[in-house]
Amino acid sequence: MKNKIYETMDASVADIPDGVTILSPGFSGVGVPRNLLAALNRQGAKNLTGVSNNAGTIDENVDIGTLVEAGQMKKMICAFTAATHPSQVTPFTRMYNNDEIDAELVPQGTLAERLRCAAAGIGGFYTPTSVGTELAEGKEHREFNGRMHVLELPLPGDYGLIRAWKADTAGNLVFRLTQRNFNPLMAMAATVTIVEVENDIVEAGELDPDAIHVAGIYVDRLVRIPEDGIWI
């Protein structure tokens, strides 16, 4: 069996080049691959495009916003491109307002389905979401069963940075509770999938095949989060 285990976060992201698209999951601070993002921040790749639910928060924790603030991202594709409240102005918000970073705003369910579509080999899909709003302008419209839909296209990534609860040496992944969120979709939509794991990586065969959330064939690299790593 191919060895997928990397000893350090830094080694697992060392070859990520400038200019690629990074898929970065997490929702409300849960299931965020903070250790891998910290490593990519240290590694210094630039001109990256990020796909994430949001473009970072105002807290001190490492997230995609850390790379935004460091000038590593040229574009963000996410469901929030403005502060939801004046108290929530992030580095991204300031940079976006100053035209220092590009962004594409996507409804959250459309974001999830575009990722799923990329993983599933589907060329696009029609959704009723956003019909009749500014976001549907310029998009192909089509009526099905008396209801108008808009065409949305797949959203693949070059590298997926993933946070999992458990993994085995075959790369099979298990998530816990709301940690799952975008993680399986991004693990499956990325060309190279790199996973930080909260528990010891067990031998193949030790996880129940019926309880696996992402099949190991999608996973390229696994790193155990070290004791002094980021656990939130």
Place this chain on the structure above:
Amino acid sequence: MAEKVKLERQAMCDRLAMEFQDGWIVNLGVGMPTLCSNYSDSSREIINHAENGVIGYGPLAKEGEEDRHLVNAGGQKVVPLPGMACVHHADSFMMIRGGMIDVTVMGAYEVAENGDFANWRIPSRKGGGIGGAMDLAAGAKRVFIAMEHTTRDGAAKLLKKCTLPITAPGVVKMLVTDLGLFEITPEGFNLVEHAPGWSPEEIQDQTEAKLIIPDDLKEFRFRS
């Protein structure tokens, strides 16, 4: 006439929660709508759905009960209930667009008499915050809105036509403000219940759209 009061946010959300029926799957938006979950009625079972893929979660976690892996759509730690299920984001929004959600409650900047509402973008600011609002607005069986009746500057928010970019056209069914409860009908805003001490004329004065005042107008209910 009773003393004139504006309704508290909890009373507003309690009133919408009274409309939830036994067995409904309910999605509460971030902010004020989460207060709907504080209203309890042991005669019925409500199943909470949050966009981050948790179905059947319980109340906010008390100190010592928190689980770092379990949050609602607002990022608040919640406790599990028996029967809870977790799914990934595409499955969560499959439930939303697929018609599994009986009601979603959201906040809004504006609501129009044709059921349009706006809650994601202020044109003077760059960008917007959609989150799951457009999917929920397009997919849930019912959209309820909880918001203040006017802006801080006193401008009307119940309008003939939205001035801000809309989130979805024609979907709002019910609206609670600090001045009363409204249904959106094909003819426009129907004032169902008024805040204590407020006459229909006084509420109309705070409203740009023309209100329909039914003969059986009632005072606001604080309990079912």
